Amino acid sequence: MNGLRGHISSAFDRDLEGIQAQIIKMGGLVEASIRDAARSLDTRDEELAERVRKGDSAIDALEEALNEEAARVIAIRAPTATDLRVVLSVMRMSANLERIGDLSKNMAKRTGVLVQMQAIGGTSSSIKRMAREVERMLKDALDSYIQRDEQLAIDVIERDNDIDQMYNTLFREFLTFMLEDPRNITACMHLHFIAKNIERMGDHVTAIAEQVVFLTSGRKPDEIRTKSDRTSTDPALSAALDDKGA
Amino acid sequence: MNGLRGHISSAFDRDLEGIQAQIIKMGGLVEASIRDAARSLDTRDEELAERVRKGDSAIDALEEALNEEAARVIAIRAPTATDLRVVLSVMRMSANLERIGDLSKNMAKRTGVLVQMQAIGGTSSSIKRMAREVERMLKDALDSYIQRDEQLAIDVIERDNDIDQMYNTLFREFLTFMLEDPRNITACMHLHFIAKNIERMGDHVTAIAEQVVFLTSGRKPDEIRTKSDRTSTDPALSAALDDKGA
Numbered sequence: 001m002n003g004l005r006g007h008i009s010s011a012f013d014r015d016l017e018g019i020q021a022q023i024i025k026m027g028g029l030v031e032a033s034i035r036d037a038a039r040s041l042d043t044r045d046e047e048l049a050e051r052v053r054k055g056d057s058a059i060d061a062l063e064e065a066l067n068e069e070a071a072r073v074i075a076i077r078a079p080t081a082t083d084l085r086v087v088l089s090v091m092r093m094s095a096n097l098e099r100i101g102d103l104s105k106n107m108a109k110r111t112g113v114l115v116q117m118q119a120i121g122g123t124s125s126s127i128k129r130m131a132r133e134v135e136r137m138l139k140d141a142l143d144s145y146i147q148r149d150e151q152l153a154i155d156v157i158e159r160d161n162d163i164d165q166m167y168n169t170l171f172r173e174f175l176t177f178m179l180e181d182p183r184n185i186t187a188c189m190h191l192h193f194i195a196k197n198i199e200r201m202g203d204h205v206t207a208i209a210e211q212v213v214f215l216t217s218g219r220k221p222d223e224i225r226t227k228s229d230r231t232s233t234d235p236a237l238s239a240a241l242d243d244k245g246a
Numbered sequence: 247m248n249g250l251r252g253h254i255s256s257a258f259d260r261d262l263e264g265i266q267a268q269i270i271k272m273g274g275l276v277e278a279s280i281r282d283a284a285r286s287l288d289t290r291d292e293e294l295a296e297r298v299r300k301g302d303s304a305i306d307a308l309e310e311a312l313n314e315e316a317a318r319v320i321a322i323r324a325p326t327a328t329d330l331r332v333v334l335s336v337m338r339m340s341a342n343l344e345r346i347g348d349l350s351k352n353m354a355k356r357t358g359v360l361v362q363m364q365a366i367g368g369t370s371s372s373i374k375r376m377a378r379e380v381e382r383m384l385k386d387a388l389d390s391y392i393q394r395d396e397q398l399a400i401d402v403i404e405r406d407n408d409i410d411q412m413y414n415t416l417f418r419e420f421l422t423f424m425l426e427d428p429r430n431i432t433a434c435m436h437l438h439f440i441a442k443n444i445e446r447m448g449d450h451v452t453a454i455a456e457q458v459v460f461l462t463s464g465r466k467p468d469e470i471r472t473k474s475d476r477t478s479t480d481p482a483l484s485a486a487l488d489d490k491g492a
Contacts, residue, residue, distance in 0.1 A: 067334070071327075071330050071331070071334055074320050074330065075324065075325070075326075075327060075330050078321065078324045079321070080321075081317070081321060084317050084320065084321050085317070088313070088317055095341065171435075174435075175431060175432060175435065178424065178428070178431050179428050179431060182424070182425050182428065185421060185424050185425060185431070186421060189417075189420075189421065189438070192435070193442075196439075
């Protein structure tokens with residue numbers, strides 16, 4: 001983590017490196033949490049799901065430690081406006097990581113319920129693919145932060161559109177399966193929750209990447225972002241499916 | 247907002263009062279946003295829904311201004327550890343308010359879709375009641391902050407259980423309506439989203455109240471909180487309904 005800043009290393013820099021190391025550690029735990037939650041669903045492994053649920057408290061503890069440390073650094077170093085911005089952005093990133101961890105825990109919680117239900121077409125592997133892509137995006141977002149690589153961060157932001165597309169496709173599939181056979185409804189409601197959770201993870205990863213863009217170039221989210229979750233605004237998308245049930 | 251702190255007013259106190267005034271203003275906008283989003287759904291008022299969607303940028307702008315101001319205060323006043331904690335907690339509260347505003351905007355987004363669908367039993371008025379209760383909780387959470395009223399904050403945290411109960415009940419109802427008639431599926435999927443959004447608003451209001459408890463007594467969330475959204479963990483809840491469709 002050297003070479004991040006162009007001037008001679010100060011006490012503040014060393015503190016910042018400590019904070020950044022904590023963010024990376026936290027990021028690693030969150031990546032593992034997404035991976036394990038998705039695997040526990042796919043293989044219906046309740047024990048693994050339980051580990052994910054219990055592991056979330058370690059992520060929460062890291063966020064709290066990180067906030068304490070950031071507050072300490074602000075208090076004793078009284079950083080310049082620019083340095084302060086870096087510390088505040090790290091705090092925002094850790095809040096996003098904590099939220100992703102929560103979503104992952106929520107995902108794992110449903111493993112126990114889904115174990116008792118029939119599989120719904122190929123939706124399980126679609127969900128697994130979606131989770132894997134979010135996990136990769138998170139890894140790249142954290143790398144882009146460490147390397148202050150604006151292009152990689154923008155790349156992550158753009159890939160969130162793919163996640164939104166995957167979610168839109170799954171949403172259609174769940175509707176179709178429910179309309180085809182009412183016995184699919186309960187399982188589809190749970191799977192839909194999970195898909196939506198992963199889609200929201202993508203939003204939080206995007207928020208992390210946006211912080212990186214802001215730190216490297218000063219550009220704000222609305223100058224870079226596009227959005228493509230359309231299920232809430234596109235009546236045609238659901239109306240078409242609604243007709244099938246009529 | 248006088249009399250909040252027991253010592254002679256300092257430059258820091260005046261800054262803090264300014265920040266608190268901004269939080270209250272932001273809270274007022276978010277309360278109105280919840281109210282209008284719920285009303286737009288209930289009366290199928292697309293124009294009002296559009297105003298809610300557009301109004302969210304004012305909430306986002308306030309959060310940003312508040313963060314800038316908080317960062318400025320930290321930088322120039324170099325507050326003591328205790329004072330710093332107050333400023334950081336205000337930043338967390340504003341992040342929660344911003345998220346509630348987002349959820350309210352998402353709720354309003356679905357008005358346009360639902361206008362084109364049939365009403366689902368009495369679920370619309372249940373949703374309206376749930377939204378009104380969250381709005382009241384938010385008002386009380388902000389009052390508890392201004393008055394440093396720990397008991398009121400704890401009361402808000404406990405009322406979140408009622409919101410979770412309302413959500414659990416609605417979840418059952420949606421499943422039942424979907425099983426009864428597949429033509430209800432699409433509308434129920436959208437209404438379920440909305441109910442889940444309101445339930446999540448309740449969680450963010452709870453997080454605000456938890457900050458108040460922490461500020462007044464130093465107690466942490468896990469020392470005060472209970473949780474009762476059971477749809478993800480209670481297989482019986484969904485299994486019972488699943489049987490009905492078999």
